[in-house]
Amino acid sequence: MKKEYYEKIIEELIKLIDEGVYIVDNRGVGRFYNDVMASLEKVNVEDVLGKKFHDAFPDMRKNDSTMLKALLKAEPTVGQQQSYKNFYGKEITTVNSTVPIVVDGETVAAIEVAKDITNIRKMSDTLLELQKSKEKPAENKSLIKRYTFDDIFGENAEFKIALNRARKAADNNASVFIYGETGTGKELFAQSIHYCGKRKDKPFLAQNCAAIPESLLEGILFGTSKGSFTGAVDREGLFEQANGGTLLLDEISAMPYDLQSKLLRVLQEDYIRRVGGMKDIPINVRIIATVNEPPEELIAQGKLRKDLFYRLNVVNIQIPALRERRDDIPRLAEKFLEKYNARFEKEIWMLSDSVVKKLQEYSYPGNVRELENIIEQAVSMGENEHVLTEKNLAMPTVSRKSRPMEIEYTGEFALDKYMGEIETKIIRDALLETGGNISKAAEILQIKRQTLQHKLKKYKLTVG
Missing domain, CATH: 1.10.10 (Arc Repressor Mutant, subunit A)
Structure with missing residues (x-):
């Protein structure tokens, strides 16, 4: 097959790839450059093809460029974040994987595959600034709702066991591991432990590990060091911002496995190192971790490190699901009724017996949060008849009970x-x-x- 055929095949393949692809020869001249790469780097294909790398990207320095590292040092790079300016001065942040093509010991080309994370980077910067301003003891007190044990109600025996363990946890600085289904009030417990404890005048910060892309979570938690990638600045992560206080890691099983290992080391040694940094920074932070699935199942599924679980599980709190504490439902509903009467300026002071019965029969997959939503809807749409009746109650209508499904078998079954x-x-x-x-x-x-x-x-x- 002729050389030009191979080149045509490669060119067509590059067009089909969903990520940006850039290939340069041994002189750094662009030979292939797909539309995806042009789009993420905000340039035209013609601005790069046939031009030397430095002419297309004059802002890029040798030590920072994954492409130049592959070309000049024959060093491959996988998944490295890189920030730079294009030919028009537009700043871009990408995650790059770059490999040199070596023939007979000589580098003849380099291939780079890139994914644009410019918007994600901006989002993470904004998030860090928000987190930083969110909780400073003497300053922005109005920016976060502070919960204490006075905000938690429950007379159910199992629930009171969990509540008593949380009260005891507030008296010490041990790590806490909380398991409870979605909507059971895990952050309510975590904040109460902090604000009723010895660290109440220090920061309380919370991070949902499932809400942040894996590639950014490490920088958000541990901070970044100037020079770790182009455009990187010295920036505190949540551990440093929460120093002296408490850091809540919600849905910790969503944290990448290798990052869990780094967290374990922090818990053992009480210091962190910023991404790209060389300096060990001592920290004094209490960790409260939460999960919404049984931890033993998460460990079996490989989502949670067993050694990290043991390190965090000094104080173990299991919050029962609302369906397991049905005796608390009437009083909880009354508390929500009071809350939303005030908010919507209504005068619905009682729950009818039929409403109480219906509320207690429901299974609440969304737990206390779902019960509150049901009462909020009922009060907002209800008339001032003083008694909340079934006509105001918008209970879920689709049954979630298991039911048989008919299968039509025709001799073949996919x-x-x-x-x-x-x-x-x-x-x-x-x-x-x-x-x-x-x-x-x-x-x-x-x-x-x-x-x-x-x-x-x-x-x-x-x-x-």
């Missing part, structure tokens, strides 16, 4: 197709029940919101 149909129907039912609210549907299905969004895309389901 299990994957059938399971997909079942999953599609269940998702549609949940969306119907919640009026198309993805977050609430995810709670009903007991999966993460991101997982549900992925399944909506997978099955081509629309909301609304």
Whole structure:
């Protein structure tokens, strides 16, 4: 096959790839450059093809460029974050994987595959600034709702065990591990432990580990050091911002496994090192970690390191689901009734017996958060009749009880197709029940919101 045929094949393949691809020869001249790369670097393909690397990207320095490192030192790079300016001065942040092409000991070309994370980088910078201003003891007190044990109610025996353990935890500085389903009040417990304890005048910061892209979480937690990548600045992470206080790591099982290992080292040695930094920074931070699935299952699934769990599980608190403490439902409903009467300026002072019965019969996959939402809806739509009746109660109507599904067997049976149909129907039912609210549907299905969004895309389901 002639050389030009190979080049044509490579060119067409590059067009099909969803990520940016840039190939230079041994002189640094651009030979292949796909439309995706042009889009993420905010240039035209013609601005790069046939031009030397330095002419296309004059801002890029030798020591910072993954492409030049591959070309000049024959060093491959995988998954490195890189910030730089394009030919027009536009700043871009990408995650790059770059490999040299070596023939007979000589580097003849370099290939770079890149993913644009400019917007994610900006989001993380904004998030860090918000986190930094969110909780400073003597300053922005109005920016965060502070909960204490006075805000927690429950007379159920199992719930009181959890509450008593939390009260004892407030008296010391040990790490705390809280397990409870979505909506059971894990952050309520965490804040109460902090604000009723010895660290109450120090910062309380919270980070949901599932809400941040894995590639950014390390920098958010540990901070960054100037020079770790182009455009990087010396910036405190959450550990430094929370120094002397408490850091809540929500959904810690969503943290990448290798980052869990780094967290374990921090807990053992009481110091952190910023991303790209060489200096060990001593810290004094209490860690409270939460999960919404049984920890033993998360460990078995490889989502939670066993050694990290043991290190965090000094104080173990298990918050029972609302369906396991039905005796608390009437009083909780009354408290929410008082709250939303005041908010909506209503005068609905009582729950009818039939409403109480109906509330106690429901299973609450969303737990206390779902009960509060039901009462909020009822009060907001109710009339000032002093008694909340069933006509005001918008209880979920789709039954979640297991029911048999008919299978039409025709001699052939595609299990994957059938399971997909079942999953599609269940998702549609949940969306119907919640009026198309993805977050609430995810709670009903007991999966993460991101997982549900992925399944909506997978099955081509629309909301609304």
